[in-house]
Amino acid sequence: MVNIRTLCIHGNEDKRDLTGSVSVPIYQSATFAHPSVGETTGYDYSRRQNPTREHLEKTVAALESGTDAIAFSSGMAAISGLMEIFTPGDHIIASSDLYGGSIRLFQQVNTKNGLRFNFADTTSLDQIEALICKETKAIFIETPTNPTMRVTDISALSRIARSRNILLIVDNTFLTPYFQQPLLLGADIVMHSGTKYLCGHNDTLAGFLVVSDADLAAKLRHILMSLGSGLSPFDSWLLIRGIKTLSIRMEKQQENAMAIAQWLQGHEKVKKVYYVGLPDHPGFEISKRQSKGFGSMISFSVDSEETAKRILEKVNLILYAESLGGVETLITYPMLQTHADLSQEERDAKEINETMLRLSVGLEYADDLIEDLEQAFE
Incomplete structure (x- = not known):
């Protein structure tokens, strides 16, 4: 085959x-x-x-x-x-x-x-x-x-x-x-x-x-x-x-996502990282059984609404935009974008609140993406 x-x-x-x-x-x-x-x-x-x-x-x-x-x-x-x-x-x-x-x-x-x-x-x-x-x-x-x-x-x-x-x-x-x-x-x-x-x-x-x-x-x-x-x-x-380029994009984007997820885990202002490829993720073992990879989508929660909004406003290389999966790294604010139609009660039940951000990791050099996030946190 x-x-x-x-x-x-x-x-x-x-x-x-x-x-x-x-x-x-x-x-x-x-x-x-x-x-x-x-x-x-x-x-x-x-x-x-x-x-x-x-x-x-x-x-x-x-x-x-x-x-x-x-x-x-x-x-x-x-x-x-x-x-x-x-x-x-x-x-x-x-x-x-x-x-x-x-x-x-x-x-x-x-x-x-x-x-x-x-x-x-x-x-x-x-x-x-x-x-x-x-x-x-x-x-x-x-x-x-x-x-x-x-x-x-x-x-x-x-x-x-x-x-x-x-x-x-x-x-x-x-x-x-x-x-x-x-x-x-x-x-x-x-x-x-x-x-x-x-x-x-x-x-x-x-x-x-x-x-x-x-x-x-x-x-x-x-x-x-x-x-x-x-x-x-x-x-x-x-x-x-x-x-035609799906395979090489998925592999590289996953590699970048793992580097960023590990960096986010060590940041003092990050309270939780949602990335399937981290061994402490609840679905890690199931994912290893049924999938060949973990993908390049990351969500993370920060210490305050102010920090979340500051990141969205200060990123330069990373684009504050809806959608995902492209060669460019995008960051979104789910409560105001992808899940804006849900009630406050529904969002809270799903942990989709004022402190959650979502990253679609692209094909840029991983260190450049981390550097952009680092300056946005300051």
Whole structure:
């Protein structure tokens, strides 16, 4: 079997191009002509499928060891499409500290449309089992979670889900298929915000759903065509280009993150560091079993709100901006950005307060990043 590093670069070798072009062509066409009545080239209308998007989807499916991947116009579009497989009255259990946008969608849109949600600490299998009822159709998790970096045992949870005929959905954005492959651990659906590490350059939006079951894939493709939320040809090409360097980016960003996490642990104004790669992290051993790496996302809490705001205002090399996974190191303030829609009570329960910051570590020289943080603390 071809190594995942090679898959990142070569992906789906069928480029549908006779010129020998090394770069996948961008088929910037909304529609495709029929050879004759009742015949098709395999492409009719780009809302349904486009050759450039198809190349990307086959690449992502191969990386995740799935049979099909469906590319959406954003991560939230992917989750929105996914929710359309459920019907009013269905019950879904979700990680309590998901990305704030996912919680907003579930609570403000999907609940209105008749779905019912319970949010739980999905690191606790007992807590999940206690919430399962006859209407439960899915368990939706992030691992590690955003931004508190909690780790769920995917294999153990998949055994519970399969025994109850419940779908297990895993948001794999933080670790990517390079470090973690949830389908091989028993998950039914893998979701990605392709905007993040898969793209890697903070220059486009994308989302993916990856599955192994052919019937489920067909259902999701019908939803994609009906909603019209497929990824555009040019954005598909940007993702193809970004994935080519996924392996080396993930390795180097992880190396930088470990150095920064260890430095933060020794700083007098840092009260807690949330990084899965630290041996004292509660999910360290589970992560070693189910993943090939720890990623490059770090959250940390400082001694006061004043210190947090001073860091945000004083960083120079590090950018105070939302999003994550790009080559540039970004710092965010979850309570005002990613989780601003949550109530104060909900944020406090998740330790997302005035003193928590989140770092997406990039590809810069690690010592330069540490030096920038050091001067920002002063």
